[in-house]
Amino acid sequence: MRANDAINGLILILLAAVMIAMTSTFPAFPGQPYGPSLFPRVLGTLLIICGAVLVWRGLAARRAGERWVEMAPWTREPWRVGSFFLMLALLLAYILLGDTIGFIPMAIVMLLALFVWFGVRPLTAVITAVIATFVIHWFFSSLLRVPLPRGLLDSIL
Amino acid sequence: MDAFITAVGLVLDPHVLWVIVASACFGMFVGAMPGLTATMATALLVPVTFFMDPVPALGAIVTATAMAIFAGDIPAAMLRIPGTPASAAYTDESYAMSKKGELDLNLGVNLVFSVLGGLVGVAILIVSAPLLAEIAINFSSFEYFWLALLGLTCAIFMTTGDAVKGITSLVFGLLVNCIGIDPTAGHPRFTFGSVELLQGISFIPAMIGMFALSELLRGAVSVDEKNAVIAQKVGNIFKGVWAVFKKYWFNFLRGSTLGVFIGALPGAGADIAAWISFAVSKKFSKTPEKFGTGHIEGIVDSTSANNSALGGAWIPALVFGIPGDSITAIVIGVLYMKGMNPGPTVFLENPQFIYAVFIIFVLANILMLPIGWAAIKSSKQILRVPRNVLLPIILIFCLVGAYAMTNSFYGIVIMLVFGIIGWLMEENGFPIAPAILGLVLGELLEQSFMTSMIKADGSALMFFERPIAGVLGVVTIVLWGTMIWRAFKGRNATLAPT
Numbered sequence: 107m108r109a110n111d112a113i114n115g116l117i118l119i120l121l122a123a124v125m126i127a128m129t130s131t132f133p134a135f136p137g138q139p140y141g142p143s144l145f146p147r148v149l150g151t152l153l154i155i156c157g158a159v160l161v162w163r164g165l166a167a168r169r170a171g172e173r174w175v176e177m178a179p180w181t182r183e184p185w186r187v188g189s190f191f192l193m194l195a196l197l198l199a200y201i202l203l204g205d206t207i208g209f210i211p212m213a214i215v216m217l218l219a220l221f222v223w224f225g226v227r228p229l230t231a232v233i234t235a236v237i238a239t240f241v242i243h244w245f246f247s248s249l250l251r252v253p254l255p256r257g258l259l260d261s262i263l
Numbered sequence: 264m265d266a267f268i269t270a271v272g273l274v275l276d277p278h279v280l281w282v283i284v285a286s287a288c289f290g291m292f293v294g295a296m297p298g299l300t301a302t303m304a305t306a307l308l309v310p311v312t313f314f315m316d317p318v319p320a321l322g323a324i325v326t327a328t329a330m331a332i333f334a335g336d337i338p339a340a341m342l343r344i345p346g347t348p349a350s351a352a353y354t355d356e357s358y359a360m361s362k363k364g365e366l367d368l369n370l371g372v373n374l375v376f377s378v379l380g381g382l383v384g385v386a387i388l389i390v391s392a393p394l395l396a397e398i399a400i401n402f403s404s405f406e407y408f409w410l411a412l413l414g415l416t417c418a419i420f421m422t423t424g425d426a427v428k429g430i431t432s433l434v435f436g437l438l439v440n441c442i443g444i445d446p447t448a449g450h451p452r453f454t455f456g457s458v459e460l461l462q463g464i465s466f467i468p469a470m471i472g473m474f475a476l477s478e479l480l481r482g483a484v485s486v487d488e489k490n491a492v493i494a495q496k497v498g499n500i501f502k503g504v505w506a507v508f509k510k511y512w513f514n515f516l517r518g519s520t521l522g523v524f525i526g527a528l529p530g531a532g533a534d535i536a537a538w539i540s541f542a543v544s545k546k547f548s549k550t551p552e553k554f555g556t557g558h559i560e561g562i563v564d565s566t567s568a569n570n571s572a573l574g575g576a577w578i579p580a581l582v583f584g585i586p587g588d589s590i591t592a593i594v595i596g597v598l599y600m601k602g603m604n605p606g607p608t609v610f611l612e613n614p615q616f617i618y619a620v621f622i623i624f625v626l627a628n629i630l631m632l633p634i635g636w637a638a639i640k641s642s643k644q645i646l647r648v649p650r651n652v653l654l655p656i657i658l659i660f661c662l663v664g665a666y667a668m669t670n671s672f673y674g675i676v677i678m679l680v681f682g683i684i685g686w687l688m689e690e691n692g693f694p695i696a697p698a699i700l701g702l703v704l705g706e707l708l709e710q711s712f713m714t715s716m717i718k719a720d721g722s723a724l725m726f727f728e729r730p731i732a733g734v735l736g737v738v739t740i741v742l743w744g745t746m747i748w749r750a751f752k753g754r755n756a757t758l759a760p761t
Contacts, residue, residue, distance in 0.1 A: 216658070226651050
């Protein structure tokens with residue numbers, strides 16, 4: 107997804123403006139004109155300048171015939187779009203459900219879903235998903251002592 | 264000398280040696296897989312090294328990156344796809360050699376000159392770092408302010424892309440760094456009441472997002488692409504390498520020296536070192552017309568340069584805490600986590616760690632010869648690992664790694680957010696390296712600036728009064744002037760290769 111630079115610039119200007127506005131609540135020190143708000147303000151101003159240059163260039167490119175948003179060729183193939191969003195959706199699912207369900211079942215489901223979507227043969231998919239999950243779990247949880255969420259395991263074991 | 268003996272003892276520990284060999288294999292694999300980069304190898308290694316002592320942790324990173332930069336040459340020669348961006352400069356040349364039937368010679372030259380280039384890089388690192396540290400010990404906040412600013416300026420100047428987008432990316436990184444408690448007054452900024460944001464954006468999960476997750480997202484949409492491995496059999500790769508060395512020893516020296524220098528410049532790493540030394544090689548060659556037809560000369564220059572750049576990047580990282588490339592940016596994060604704040608004082612307080620890094624660098628480069636040979640021999644198997652199995656497993660690895668850095672889901676959220684930001688940036692032509700540098704150097708820049716302002720009581724002249732600070736300040740301003748002048752003249756403001 108390639109957006110026209112005018113759009114990128116506008117987003118950056120908005121972001122910088124919000125950040126600068128937020129600095130007004132930062133405390134100032136009497137007799138000293140530079141406090142916690144100085145740096146974000148300087149950077150915010152720089153970002154606005156960069157944004158303005160981008161908007162200017164983007165508008166010029168637009169006049170030369172560039173589209174507002176240029177989609178990459180793969181976005182016209184539903185399967186590829188699905189691959190992209192499946193990755194993000196699975197991560198989001200892990201963030202939301204990982205704690206209650208636990209690492210092992212979540213990781214197996216995530217791997218299986220991706221393998222099947224990517225066209226790995228079912229038997230290979232199941233075996234690889236289970237082995238990979240347990241190896242990663244053993245490595246991080248037993249060897250490195252990372253407290254991976256146990257989730258459902260707590261009620262079983 | 265005592266410190267050196269301690270360092271030898273630290274490195275020769277069987278546990279450390281085991282870690283080095285394991286990370287060497289890991290680095291070879293990641294480097295040889297197209298789409299997985301040396302920086303990604305580092306980002307994935309950090310969560311693991313987090314639980315180790317400093318010496319094995321640094322050893323793992325040094326070894327894995329050295330291997331990955333070499334291993335990137337293998338798919339370049341066999342598939343015409345660079346394994347890491349550092350091999351991109353001479354991928355076409357390598358592939359042309361393979362098509363002429365000189366695959367063996369190409370791989371042999373790549374391996375041997377990577378090893379030699381790496382050793383030159385380490386040699387210069389060993390000589391120059393302690394000398395620079397002695398100068399740096401007298402630095403005050405003024406010098407550090409200018410150094411940080413100079414580093415950031417270099418990062419812009421050395422980008423191969425669009426200058427405005429480079430600056431934007433840098434400012435964005437600096438702004439992200441403002442999140443959390445501010446360094447002078449201790450006031451929370453942009454935290455929205457979140458306790459986790461008080462400590463700032465967690466650096467390593469952000470790196471895993473920007474360098475690994477964004478790469479996976481790109482890989483996911485082309486997961487069914489098949490690699491067409493060249494059908495040639497790999498024979499004796501070392502045959503003919505000595506003849507190449509005798510003929511092109513000067514190219515090797517020039518390439519590796521240039522590589523160290525470019526590597527030491529903040530923001531420019533192995534990839535840019537390879538591009539520039541390839542261009543230099545072509546320019547000064549007696550037979551420039553042979554370039555592009557499978558000629559070994561440019562490959563000698565650039566394959567030495569990208570490995571020597573790795574050592575070079577450690578010079579500013581160890582001495583000033585200013586990363587020379589995106590790999591050392593991560594390394595600096597690791598050093599802080601280990602309580603070894605990079606800077607000249609490490610050379611005084613913990614010289615054994617510095618020596619240990621040097622020894623590991625030498626060891627890693629020597630180890631590259633046998634492991635590299637094995638990787639070349641088994642390259643067809645490595646390149647046949649199906650991407651549709653590999654990508655999901657790496658995704659789980661990223662997820663666990665990001666989680667391990669904070670022991671909470673906060674790490675995964677950061678990774679996800681920065682993965683999407685990194686992907687969007689790349690799609691829209693914003694380089695990622697300046698943003699990372701901004702994220703790493705932001706605190707140093709702000710802290711040294713605020714301290715200096717308070718010391719100088721707001722007078723700008725004080726920033727130029729100390730001799731070294733003055734010189735650094737003038738250099739920074741001249742560099743900016745050059746860029747603005749070039750932009751004004753309608754030329755490319757950066758060193759973008761044409």
